[in-house]
Amino acid sequence: MSTDPAADGGGGPRPGRSRFRRVNGVVLTVLAGAAIALGAANATQGPRLNSAEINTRALVARAEQRLVLHANQSLTDIDASQVTVTPSVPVDVSVDAAAITIRFQEILDYDTDYSVSVADVTGAFTNAARRFDYDFVTPSVDVYTLLRNTTTEAGVDAPDRVLRNSPTGAESTVVFEAPRIQEYAASETVLMTVLQEQDDTTALVLTSLSDGVSTTVGTPAGGPLHDLRMSDELVGFRMGGELDAVTSTRPAPLFVLDLTDASGVPVQVVGLDGAPLPVLDYLFVPGTTALVAQAEDTQLYLVDPVTGTPPTPLGQHAELRGFVPGTTDLVVADPLSGSRIDLADGSVRPLDLPPAEADPVLTAGKIVVLGENTYLQQFDRFDYSEAQTSISSVLRLVDPTGTRPAYTPASESSRIRDFCMSPNGQLAAIEVVPAGSPVDDYDRLPAFTDITTYFVDVATGATRRSVSGFLPSWCR
């Protein structure tokens, strides 16, 4: 073992040891002093925002999503009144040690800058307060439209196209084209299209939205395929069906294709007795693998084709009207009233909507329920004064405070063909047909040649964008 050259410092053992003790004492004193000073500074400083946890995609898909703000020290309780969100959203707040959990009671808007400010955040131990500020931007969303081209391009018939659009941006891209597209449905990863072949049969085509590769999917025999719909991983469609002259309905067998099932074979939905169930209409339950099917006798069933559990009857109702945005609350209509069925617990509530104030000459049309007492309704005006009857439309927002215009086409002679809501309930996709637009030549889902789809912010009435085509994917 050697000794360090600096060890002795030229002095004898006694002065050397004394020097060592002195230096040691000075070092320990300096360190202790620094620890005391830093401890005092720590003990009196207000809390700081260290990090935040947020899933912005979930914020625009569901209500009750949360933002967690992590402070650098334990905090005292915080009241919701201390939290300000811009644009305004009601929130619940809770504190667990150094984490503030802010739960948004509503679904947030797409492509929007949000600012969250929490006033007087107080350290549980230091009792010092600070304000926390956190900003985030919600993502945009894709919506698809179908553009049936009835014109010619370079001397040949132009193909039909499915367009991917940003309702709040400026982009539109062609994701699929074919000579005759009857209808389509889209999820985040897959586009399904029903093609009309030259022999009037139909083909079901699956297109990957990541690489654009298309594959024809085998379907059962039994007539043309129609009423294509999708959930995240399931594809539903009806096949054939004969028109019932008495009820003017067309019950048809319902098939479901599970995209996660390697067999790729569609499964037919069956009733309580295990026999194939002819259905009049159906809807996938958002965010689940279940669907609601309306049988020939208007009985509704909750069916999970993935688990294969027996269907659950939901009662007889005349019409399926869709889901309240951001929920699994199914809206159904009967001749004299409507109901709201919470599929989470099976409870049924009468739909007690405030009446719309409208000119008696207007004809009331489709209703889309937005919330507890709020809905959008279409009104049409028929003008018989000229040789050819003209139709104009208006969309109105009705809530307990009254009725106000939500959207009126720019041209008085244009009419609304259909409309539906974005999954977060923020934007209405409204198909507008100009006067004199000719009908296309499709037997199923016939439309007009010059339809434009407008995306309108329901809360403000502002038109965010318009795109060519119809059948927005939010309506499927």
Place this chain on the structure above:
Amino acid sequence: MDIRTATQPRIATGLTAGIGLTVVLLTLRALSPEEPSENLPELVQDFFTLSISVVIESLPFVFLGVILSIGVQLFVPARVFTRLLPTHPVARRAVMSLLGVLLPVCECGNVPLARGLLVKGLSVPEAMTFLLAAPILNPVTIITTYQAFGWDHGILLGRILGGFAIANLIGWLFSMHPRQEQLLTPRFEATCHVDHDKPVEGSRFRRGVLAFAEETSTMLPALIVGSAVAGAIQVGVSRDLLATLGGHPVLSVLALMALAFIIAICSNVDAFFILSFGSTFLPGSIVAFLVFGAMVDVKMLALLRTTFTASTLLRVTLTVGLCCLVLGLGVNLLA
């Protein structure tokens, strides 16, 4: 003292005692019920589980350290250190503190390696700088800390820079001591003299085996005692109490330093252990845990006591503790 004549009877005695103990334990196991642990109180079960886990976790590194130590003693000539290391003491210690990059062993494995370096002629401050820095400044520890925390809140940088600075401060401090042999236990100090004074005898293999027996017989009892103390304190101290202190900017640092001292976890894996506390404890307390625990804990003190005097270890513990407190509080103030 002649190493060969002194160690041979000890090996024979140790071997006989070991075989006897093994036979007794096997007989006890054969005669005991199928699940004897179920009859033990929960606290005793926890004590055994925690103590044995520390032993199992540390044992490979202790053996690796012993082997590296013997390798240094047998195959690295003393002149290598004098030629390769800088001559200036501060620079020498700075280089020694980075030696862990080449010899990635856990802190418990560093003790035998440091003993080997001392025997080979390195000074006490240099060996001490290596001992304190190597558990932190080695690739395995740096990578696991990065995987656990990334660059968040300066935890990784705080650990690396803090570890380097504290180890060199301690090295500098003890370089002031006028009689550094007094920092060592008399027995180990005598071993150093024997190694220097006595001519080399026997083949390298034979000397290696004897050195292995010598080192393990010194290290293993210390490891077992240290692990038992760690297990006993963990059973006795409520972890909930530590967690409730996690949000206090000052007490959180002290709480995690106490935890690091108690649980005696290897520096190679401590980042993943403390990751579970990351959401409740402040970043400064995490840094203090990662630096203090890698340098000083009950198991390490038991191992270091084989080499250093109690007063030396007290000074080291006090200085490292204050440094880590300052580091943790500083990070809490800034991060």
